[in-house]
Amino acid sequence: MYCTVKEIIRDVLDTDVPDSECVFAVVLTRGDVRHIAQDWSLTDDELETVMQRLDDAFEYGADVSVVHGVVRELMEEKRASRQVTVPAVMLEKVLALAGSEMKRLYAVGSENGATVMRSSGKNAKQWTLCYRRWTGSTCHEYQHRNPRNSAQLQSRD
Structure with missing residues (x-):
């Protein structure tokens, strides 16, 4: 779920889970994703695209390899569509x-x-x-x- 902290808290509170049951939650900030993908030196626009794609990818659970996969996919798209100018x-x-x-x-x-x-x-x-x-x-x-x-x-x- 890619949204504000308040929206995440509201969603967790709305979840039908007994008070005695423990849950596990992972929070990835833009800074966390930038650190995980530091080899790619993402721009702010690219980072936003990665965050939105991670929202879809993490819907059913995932790990750091999903972040790497999403970033690689984005970089491949950029590489495939690049244009080179030669004098x-x-x-x-x-x-x-x-x-x-x-x-x-x-x-x-x-x-x-x-x-x-x-x-x-x-x-x-x-x-x-x-x-x-x-x-x-x-x-x-x-x-x-x-x-x-x-x-x-x-x-x-």
Whole structure:
């Protein structure tokens, strides 16, 4: 139950429990949750979101791992929706570097048995460079895809 202290006390007093029966209650303040989740350095807005989600999670009982789980879930949501801004000059340099690396890998791969696959039709500018190199009995495979749109190198060892 995420609410004020007075509301919690009213709710406990309204509970139909005999006077002789003992109950167990856990109170987590925002400070407690901030301490439990100190590895994440939560902002006030994030902390409020965590507190509201904990209200739902603790409805049927829970432990500290629930706090960690809720915070991890929130951080994953933030990470998944983040946007990165790169200055155009820097992006241009990265793409030029990727293009020259593609040419170098193509040249090296041609000498060592690489396979270049090109697509046809409207995507004719897209291609994949597969480069395999052997070290003893181990094959190392590298792939580059569409250097104009991506500067990713995938290594499969």
